[in-house]
Amino acid sequence: MVFDFLEPISENFISYIENLPSQALGKNVLFNTNDSFPDLDEVSLVIICVNEYSGAALENEYRDFNVFRKKLYALFPGNWNVTIADLGNIQFGETIEDTFFLIKSINEDLLRKKIIPIIIGGSHDVTYPLYRAYDNLDQMVNLVTIDSQFDFARENATFEKSFLTKIIVEEPNNLFNFSNIGYQTYYNSQEEIDLIEKLYFDAYRLGEVSHKIAIAEPVFRDADMVTIDMNAVQSSYSGDFANFNPNGFEGKEICALGRYSGISDKVSTFGVFNSFFSEKESTLIAQIIWYFIEGYCFRSKEYPFGTKERYLKYIVLVEEEELIFFKSNKTDRWWIEIPFLDNKNNKLKRNTLLPCTHDDYLAACEQEIPSRWWKAYRRNLL
Numbered sequence: 001m002v003f004d005f006l007e008p009i010s011e012n013f014i015s016y017i018e019n020l021p022s023q024a025l026g027k028n029v030l031f032n033t034n035d036s037f038p039d040l041d042e043v044s045l046v047i048i049c050v051n052e053y054s055g056a057a058l059e060n061e062y063r064d065f066n067v068f069r070k071k072l073y074a075l076f077p078g079n080w081n082v083t084i085a086d087l088g089n090i091q092f093g094e095t096i097e098d099t100f101f102l103i104k105s106i107n108e109d110l111l112r113k114k115i116i117p118i119i120i121g122g123s124h125d126v127t128y129p130l131y132r133a134y135d136n137l138d139q140m141v142n143l144v145t146i147d148s149q150f151d152f153a154r155e156n157a158t159f160e161k162s163f164l165t166k167i168i169v170e171e172p173n174n175l176f177n178f179s180n181i182g183y184q185t186y187y188n189s190q191e192e193i194d195l196i197e198k199l200y201f202d203a204y205r206l207g208e209v210s211h212k213i214a215i216a217e218p219v220f221r222d223a224d225m226v227t228i229d230m231n232a233v234q235s236s237y238s239g240d241f242a243n244f245n246p247n248g249f250e251g252k253e254i255c256a257l258g259r260y261s262g263i264s265d266k267v268s269t270f271g272v273f274n275s276f277f278s279e280k281e282s283t284l285i286a287q288i289i290w291y292f293i294e295g296y297c298f299r300s301k302e303y304p305f306g307t308k309e310r311y312l313k314y315i316v317l318v319e320e321e322e323l324i325f326f327k328s329n330k331t332d333r334w335w336i337e338i339p340f341l342d343n344k345n346n347k348l349k350r351n352t353l354l355p356c357t358h359d360d361y362l363a364a365c366e367q368e369i370p371s372r373w374w375k376a377y378r379r380n381l382l
Helices: 011-018 066-073 096-112 124-132 163-169 190-198 206-211 213-221 251-263 279-297 358-365 371-379
Strands: 029-031 045-051 084-091 116-120 141-146 175-183 202-205 225-229 269-273 311-318 321-328 334-337 353-356
Touching: 011 029, 011 066, 045 066, 045 096, 045 279, 066 279, 084 096, 096 116, 096 124, 116 124, 116 279, 124 141, 124 163, 124 225, 124 269, 141 251, 163 175, 175 206, 175 213, 175 371, 190 202, 202 206, 202 213, 206 213, 213 251, 213 353, 225 251, 251 279, 269 279, 311 358, 321 358, 334 358, 353 371
Parallel strands: 029 084, 045 084, 045 116, 116 269, 141 175, 141 225, 175 202, 225 269
Antiparallel strands: 311 321, 321 334, 334 353
C-alpha cells in the first residue's frame, strides 16, 4: 500500500491538536498517526506535505511542517460539510525519481478514490509527478500554474525551472491546455512568451490579474490541476525575504485565486510549493488552503456535471462564425461552446463548453472573438 510510505503526524503535534478549541479546524480533521490510519471512504480532501527540493538543486534536509499545520488547524472552519484527512509527510527518497514515483502513485490512488489531494511543500517541479498521476485515468489534463515564470527549459536551468518542457513533450502526452496566472515579463525570455502563443496556451500577466482578478476565474473553472509557486507572491506578504520578490500577488489576491481553485467543479489536484515554512509564510499558506477548502464546500456541480437545460442560450454572429454562449441560471456564470471538429486529431472528446466571462459575451456582441475561444479552437487542430 503506497500510504505505508507516508511519515505519520508526530505525537507531540497530536497533543497540540487536543488543546485546541473544540470549534477549531484541527478538531475536525482525521490524522495519520503511529497508531491509526484514517478511513478514506468518507474523506473528500487530504493534506500531504512533501519534503523534496532536490529538483531545485537544493540539499534535502528535514523540514518541520508543523509550523504550517499549527497555523492551519488553529483556524476556524466556515459553514463546511466536508471530511478532511491529514496523511502526514512524504520525505525525500534515495533519488528524486524515487520520491516522484511515490508522489505519482499516491496521487493516482487518491484520484481513483475521488479524493482531492492538497499537496504542500517541495519545489514547484513536484507538479510533474502530480501530472503523471493522470496517465492511467484516460483523460486530458488542463494544468494551471500561478507563477512568475513559465518554467520552460533554458540554459543551465535546474529541473525545477524546466519541468514544464518535460510535461509538454514527454509521452504519454495528456496535456490539453496549460495556463499561467501572474507571469512577470522580465523573468521570461521573449522566446518563451512566443512559445506560449505558438502552442495556443493561456498566460496572464501579473498586472492584468491584479487589475481585475475575476478574469482568472474561468481559467480555474476549466482546470484539472492547480499549483502555486510561492515566489509569485510579494515578499512583503509572504515574509520570504531570503528570495526577495518586490512584485507579485498580494495576500488577499493569492487567497482569492485559491478560492477560485476550490470552487471549480473540475479541479482534482491542488498544490502549494517553494515555501520554506517560516512563521509568516506558513500563516499565508494556511489561509490559502483555508480559502481552497471554503471554495470546495461551495461547489455548484455545474458543467460538466449538469445539463444544458439549466442554462440560458445566447447566439452571437461574429463575421461568419456563430458563437454560442450559455449562462447558468444558478450562478450567473458563463460558458462558450467549442464546435466539435470531426478529424482524427480532435482532442475535445469530453468537454465542448469553455468557461468564459460576461465580458467575453459583450465583446462578441461588439464583433470581437474571445481569445480563449480562438486558442481552444486552434489547439483542437494541432
